[in-house]
Amino acid sequence: MSQRKPIVAGNWKMNGSVELVEEISSKVLSQIEEKASLIVFPPAMLLSSAIEKGFVTGTQTVSENNSGAFTGETSAELAKQLGAEFSLVGHSERRSLFGESNEVVAKKFSKAQENALTPILCVGETESQRESGETEQVVAEQIKAVIEHSGIASLSNSVIAYEPVWAIGTGKTASPEQAQAVHKFIRDMIAEYDGHIANELRILYGGSVNDSNSDLLFAQPDIDGGLIGGASLKADAFLSIYKSALGNV
Numbered sequence: 001m002s003q004r005k006p007i008v009a010g011n012w013k014m015n016g017s018v019e020l021v022e023e024i025s026s027k028v029l030s031q032i033e034e035k036a037s038l039i040v041f042p043p044a045m046l047l048s049s050a051i052e053k054g055f056v057t058g059t060q061t062v063s064e065n066n067s068g069a070f071t072g073e074t075s076a077e078l079a080k081q082l083g084a085e086f087s088l089v090g091h092s093e094r095r096s097l098f099g100e101s102n103e104v105v106a107k108k109f110s111k112a113q114e115n116a117l118t119p120i121l122c123v124g125e126t127e128s129q130r131e132s133g134e135t136e137q138v139v140a141e142q143i144k145a146v147i148e149h150s151g152i153a154s155l156s157n158s159v160i161a162y163e164p165v166w167a168i169g170t171g172k173t174a175s176p177e178q179a180q181a182v183h184k185f186i187r188d189m190i191a192e193y194d195g196h197i198a199n200e201l202r203i204l205y206g207g208s209v210n211d212s213n214s215d216l217l218f219a220q221p222d223i224d225g226g227l228i229g230g231a232s233l234k235a236d237a238f239l240s241i242y243k244s245a246l247g248n249v
């Protein structure tokens, strides 16, 4: 069991509604305890509603630019003004559907921090990369791109989410042992730069987490909570996953 405060984060992707913000807030917010954080990442259009209801929030991505002629982009500066506190960067859907390279993700990470948003850096391998034994190399490269761009100290004010691409939205969760092995690899890799940062860093697991597998996943020594997709859209399941995190501290 770690001293790190766990996080249960809900990535709504392009789902949800004003009604869902209301429903989840009314069922979940009264159950929040100091010892574990709950964060929601709604679509940008619902950010204000979620903040008004009292959620701790973040954006699902940020632009690597501050402002200007970038139609459709999400500004870290404006998100901060609205009251957002976090931003996902490098989610695998952004990498695969919107062509975000490790270098672009590193710029977004730094733009989030420049605007006092805490980045949650998403990393993870595809199924074919796992099958060919490249998991550690892929994850290491994704993290090293950020270290090269912003320095190792930048990780002290960030969170990492390990989300194997093959487990996202597929119902194929990584086993607690498989997830723990990669989380430990990430922590050990960062410890080679700075042991203190590695020890303090929260590393979340994401990929088909639900209220039946969250207990065992969160009990692993290097898993500090979860980044939840589909199950974060259902108030009861999301609450029960949050309670798994509470149960592990």
Ligand SMILES: O=C(CO)COP(=O)(O)O
Pocket (backbone or CB within 6 Å): 011, 091, 163, 167, 168, 169, 170, 171, 206, 207, 208, 209, 227, 228, 229, 230, 231
């Ligand atoms: O992508 C995810 C969270 O960012 C995981 O999604 P699922 O929980 O729906 O697999």
